[in-house]
Amino acid sequence: MENIDLLLHGFTIAITLPHLALMVIGVLLGILVGVLPGLGAPNGVSLLLPLTFGMQPVSAIILLSSMYWGALFGGSVTSILFNIPGEPSSVATTFDGYPMARDGRPTTALATAFGSAAFGALVGVILITFLASWVAKVALAFGPAEYFAVYFLAFASFVGMGGAPPAKTIVALAIGFAIAAIGIDTVSGSVRLTMGIDELVKGVNFVVAVMGLFGIGELLIAVEEEFHARAVSSKIEWREVFRALGRLPWHGVALLRSAAIGCWMGITPGGPTAASFMSYGIAKRFSSRGKHFGTGEVEGVIAPETADHAAGTSALLPMLSLGIPGSATAAVMMGGLMIWGLNPGPMLFIDQKDFVWGLIASMYVGNIVAVVLVLLTVPVFAALMRIPFVIIAPLIVIICAVGAYSVSNSYLDVILMLGFGVVGYLFKKLSYPLAPLVLAIVIGDKAEDAFRQSMLMSKGSLGIFFANRLVTSLVVGGVALLLLPLVLQVVRMLRGTAPDQAKPEEMRIT
Amino acid sequence: MNITSRLLLSTAAILLAGAAPACAAWQPQKPIEFVATAGPGGGTDNLARAVQNIVTKYKLTDQPVVVVNKAGGSGAEGYVYGKASAGDPYKVIFGTSNAWQQPLVSKVAFNYTDLTPIAAMAQDEFLLWVKQDAPYKTATDFLKAAASGDFKMGGAQSKDTDEVLTRLIEKAAHVKFTYIPFKSGAEAAVQLAGGHIDSHVNNPSESLGQWRGGTQRPLCAFSPKRLPQGPKITATEGWSDIPTCVEQGLAISQYEQPRTVWLPGKVSADQTAFYQDLMKKVQATPEWKDYIEKSSQVDTFLSGDAFDKFIKEDLEHLKQVAAEQGWLVK
Numbered sequence: 001m002e003n004i005d006l007l008l009h010g011f012t013i014a015i016t017l018p019h020l021a022l023m024v025i026g027v028l029l030g031i032l033v034g035v036l037p038g039l040g041a042p043n044g045v046s047l048l049l050p051l052t053f054g055m056q057p058v059s060a061i062i063l064l065s066s067m068y069w070g071a072l073f074g075g076s077v078t079s080i081l082f083n084i085p086g087e088p089s090s091v092a093t094t095f096d097g098y099p100m101a102r103d104g105r106p107t108t109a110l111a112t113a114f115g116s117a118a119f120g121a122l123v124g125v126i127l128i129t130f131l132a133s134w135v136a137k138v139a140l141a142f143g144p145a146e147y148f149a150v151y152f153l154a155f156a157s158f159v160g161m162g163g164a165p166p167a168k169t170i171v172a173l174a175i176g177f178a179i180a181a182i183g184i185d186t187v188s189g190s191v192r193l194t195m196g197i198d199e200l201v202k203g204v205n206f207v208v209a210v211m212g213l214f215g216i217g218e219l220l221i222a223v224e225e226e227f228h229a230r231a232v233s234s235k236i237e238w239r240e241v242f243r244a245l246g247r248l249p250w251h252g253v254a255l256l257r258s259a260a261i262g263c264w265m266g267i268t269p270g271g272p273t274a275a276s277f278m279s280y281g282i283a284k285r286f287s288s289r290g291k292h293f294g295t296g297e298v299e300g301v302i303a304p305e306t307a308d309h310a311a312g313t314s315a316l317l318p319m320l321s322l323g324i325p326g327s328a329t330a331a332v333m334m335g336g337l338m339i340w341g342l343n344p345g346p347m348l349f350i351d352q353k354d355f356v357w358g359l360i361a362s363m364y365v366g367n368i369v370a371v372v373l374v375l376l377t378v379p380v381f382a383a384l385m386r387i388p389f390v391i392i393a394p395l396i397v398i399i400c401a402v403g404a405y406s407v408s409n410s411y412l413d414v415i416l417m418l419g420f421g422v423v424g425y426l427f428k429k430l431s432y433p434l435a436p437l438v439l440a441i442v443i444g445d446k447a448e449d450a451f452r453q454s455m456l457m458s459k460g461s462l463g464i465f466f467a468n469r470l471v472t473s474l475v476v477g478g479v480a481l482l483l484l485p486l487v488l489q490v491v492r493m494l495r496g497t498a499p500d501q502a503k504p505e506e507m508r509i510t
Numbered sequence: 511m512n513i514t515s516r517l518l519l520s521t522a523a524i525l526l527a528g529a530a531p532a533c534a535a536w537q538p539q540k541p542i543e544f545v546a547t548a549g550p551g552g553g554t555d556n557l558a559r560a561v562q563n564i565v566t567k568y569k570l571t572d573q574p575v576v577v578v579n580k581a582g583g584s585g586a587e588g589y590v591y592g593k594a595s596a597g598d599p600y601k602v603i604f605g606t607s608n609a610w611q612q613p614l615v616s617k618v619a620f621n622y623t624d625l626t627p628i629a630a631m632a633q634d635e636f637l638l639w640v641k642q643d644a645p646y647k648t649a650t651d652f653l654k655a656a657a658s659g660d661f662k663m664g665g666a667q668s669k670d671t672d673e674v675l676t677r678l679i680e681k682a683a684h685v686k687f688t689y690i691p692f693k694s695g696a697e698a699a700v701q702l703a704g705g706h707i708d709s710h711v712n713n714p715s716e717s718l719g720q721w722r723g724g725t726q727r728p729l730c731a732f733s734p735k736r737l738p739q740g741p742k743i744t745a746t747e748g749w750s751d752i753p754t755c756v757e758q759g760l761a762i763s764q765y766e767q768p769r770t771v772w773l774p775g776k777v778s779a780d781q782t783a784f785y786q787d788l789m790k791k792v793q794a795t796p797e798w799k800d801y802i803e804k805s806s807q808v809d810t811f812l813s814g815d816a817f818d819k820f821i822k823e824d825l826e827h828l829k830q831v832a833a834e835q836g837w838l839v840k
Contacts, residue, residue, distance in 0.1 A: 143706030189668030202582020
């Protein structure tokens with residue numbers, strides 16, 4: 001196969017001493033920006049971009065993409081240890097990762113997260129290696145109607161997820177949509193819901209919302225409920241790292257399913273955030289231990305992490321082959337490509353073979369470098385969990401405040417972040433689910449734009465959502481997911497078994 | 511601080527500065543913030559970073575320069591920030607003609623008069639693009655087909671430069687388009703490549719990759735004369751091979767988008783002069799020429815009265831379109 005030859009040639013470019021050194025530097029910097037909330041991969045990459053102008057394009061992209069891998073890994077660390085997602089795409093990791101860490105298993109949670117992330121990334125690269133041209137065609141088939149259908153599918157996989165009563169989920173979604181609508185509307189160009197505050201024209205940044213909802217919200221709950229017993233005496237053992245990695249193959253189905261969802265969302269390009277949420281939602285529904293999701297279930301970490309990295313990796317493909325960035329970081333890198341004098345697009349694969357295949361080979365090597373480095377840091381990060389709560393709590397407040405401020409150097413964001421903290425607390429107290437709220441804040445405006453663009457195109461006819469096989473199957477899939485819990489309930493009722501039969505048993509386990 | 515002590519302090523400062531020549535007007539004394547009203551990777555962000563690199567490389571000021579992105583609300587976030595920083599000469603706002611166009615059609619909390627204009631530095635051209643395999647060879651063919659069909663024109667944002675140009679084409683060629691607003695020109699380009707829309711009016715840099723990659727091609731350029739000769743983009747054609755729209759019988763002789771540089775309001779004439787001078791020095795470097803060529807823009811420099819005049823004329827133009835479309839908000 002021609003691709004294999006090209007890939008081997010790529011390895012000769014990627015595995016040289018200077019490039020390996022660049023990978024290590026990039027990954028370490030990436031872990032740093034990933035761990036620091038509010039910085040994140042897109043910002044980190046854009047800070048580093050000016051330094052690359054004097055470099056060879058291959059070296060430059062290797063440095064930047066290694067930083068991207070590092071940031072993707074680093075983003076999971078704070079999600080798991082402190083319930084503060086460093087990256088939008090690691091929000092779903094908090095749902096089970098944080099309970100695991102809180103219950104004294106931070107090492108297992110981190111090692112599982114990194115292991116499944118590496119698997120996801122690997123599947124993503126393999127996909128890029130073999131399916132580059134096919135993938136390019138798939139992405140082109142996505143018009144506004146198809147985009148809306150994908151977002152709809154992501155929302156539907158959540159509503160139907162169970163856990164919270166569907167009515168509460170829909171309330172949470174609706175609040176999220178309202179928050180996403182703040183700012184300038186793409187389709188009409190008018191300013192919405194700024195409530196007389198000039199600065200709100202920029203909209204509510206996702207990081208601000210998430211740090212408040214999760215970081216501060218969780219802190220408020222903790223202060224109220226279990227102020228004393230927070231320091232976790234977790235033993236740090238290398239054996240536990242390997243044991244967690246060794247157990248991964250037992251979750252093969254979850255890994256493969258999540259990787260498939262991730263690749264699909266990365267290419268289409270729904271992006272890593274939607275991918276991790278959807279993967280979590282679907283895992284919760286189909287996993288045999290789905291009922292226990294949210295209390296510290298290993299598969300609840302595997303599902304979002306694998307999908308996140310598979311999507312993050314495959315998101316680079318549409319960027320290279322079509323010039324469509326599949327994620328915010330990919331968009332920044334695309335800016336870099338142009339500055340280095342390369343034009344993303346189909347011709348890149350023909351004109352710049354060394355660059356493209358050097359990059360693809362570096363994805364294999366870079367991910368291995370990243371996973372080794374990040375696993376080495378697990379005991380260090382896990383040790384953070386032993387710090388007593390009275391010290392950690394003010395630190396979390398500082399991290400959240402600095403993170404919110406650094407998003408766009410604005411005090412308003414800090415106030416908003418604290419406000420979201422209160423919302424997060426109330427949501428937990430009244431047992432409303434946070435996940436749909438966050439999902440709606442992140443992709444709500446994209447879904448709205450896509451829907452209204454479709455309506456403009458079809459002159460108001462809903463027929464556009466059934467115009468071809470692709471969009472029809474997406475919509476039907478979404479509706480099916482939405483109706484699934486209803487159908488299951490009806491079936492159970494017809495059989496005459498009480499739906500709550502499993503409850504006593506469940507109580508004992510949790 | 512009362513006036514006396516302020517005077518004393520400034521006297522002391524002058525004494526301390528000592529050897530500085532009396533004519534050396536204002537110089538920055540602390541780090542300068544470049545505010546890009548676009549996200550990382552966008553055209554305005556690229557400009558701010560190109561200027562930052564040149565300023566740093568040639569040490570055009572002793573102070574460090576940092577770029578921050580304030581892209582929210584189609585750039586309104588950056589302009590509002592500039593308005594709120596009135597009197598602060600350490601914030602330089604990089605934008606487009608949005609600075610005066612947006613307040614006209616949208617209830618944003620700023621107007622360009624809240625800012626101090628420094629310069630318009632580069633002009634982005636507009637072209638009419640169709641899908642590679644579309645049957646139209648010329649703009650004339652395309653407009654003829656558009657007159658009888660239901661054509662979808664994509665563009666970046668709503669009531670912004672792309673939609674204004676679309677409405678101008680409608681008027682000039684007596685056709686009607688369904689305008690579909692996307693977040694950016696790059697998004698519109700992808701939608702055209704997939705055949706979801708029929709055309710768009712992207713800047714050269716927004717669709718360069720797709721033209722080279724053979725997914726879409728330009729029909730005509732909205733400029734008074736053909737674009738400058740550059741390297742060939744496809745095997746046979748470069749920018750200068752694209753006819754002007756006037757040549758093709760579409761009577762829009764000029765439409766372009768300047769990249770603009772501003773200070774907040776209420777800064778002194780000295781401070782304004784410092785930055786105008788700085789931008790002139792930037793423009794004289796080979797790195798600038800390189801940036802202009804790579805981003806396929808046109809090199810221009812307007813400041814002072816010429817820039818004012820340009821804004822006023824552009825506003826007149828826009829007001830007419832906006833009034834006809836019922837977009838005016840004030």
